[in-house]
Amino acid sequence: MVGLCTDLLHTCTTFGRVMNLKPDTAPTAHFRRQHLSTEALEKLAETAVETNLSKGTVLSVWMPMKKFKLTDGTSLTAENCKKWGAYFLKHRREEFEELQKLYAAVWDDLVYFPAGKEITYEDSWMFERSYGGKRRHEGCDLMPPENESGVYPIFSMTDGIVENIGWLDKGGWRIGIRSPHGGYFYYAHLSDYASGFQVGQKIHAGDIIGYMGDTGYGPEGTRGKFDVHLHLGIYVRTEKHPEISVNPYWILRSLESRRLTYHLSEP
């Protein structure tokens, strides 16, 4: 009993800290990193099926569990996911629901990998960048096998609504899509768009939104300042912070089996 009490007390205080008990503070660095592993991705998929919960919900229980070592080792089971989920809901409802919303925005609308099977990527989130002043890389770069603009299609990862489209000095031709759970998926440096998208237009997961390019780092029309690639950014928002970058790397890894093949039709 003493063990249990200490355990719960520990949870209560640590969970309070990770959830930032002040209302609407920016999500923690831990949340923004979205760090998983190959093993963790498998565990996540299994547990979501076993508990019949979304991946976002499972993560909103599991991440605090892991960070604060609420279970022995890093084990996630359907049973302890349900147990700690119920505990958080009972004792930290507001903060837990806020975290759950944020994880859902990132995870619960994912359907497809944004590019074809030949495209590669590494974890470069928060690496230093220098164009437009010293800053951090808010995204993940997906590289084609050949440095060719306009040939590699980019697919929408989610359903959603076009929120932004057009030129940005840093992003070149870009499109920003807001998914149903509130995630913002930002695709940049496109060579061109697949069609004349308008702000407010509905997009379906898997729709081709454009082609990989090398646009940006200058005024409208600037090309060729860097190698052809897709810059993918994923953002969540809270009431006070409209644009919070999360690391897309493990999100992309979770979609490895969801790469689409694209066949150019004969003219």
Ligand SMILES: [Zn+2]
């Ligand atoms: Zn980038």
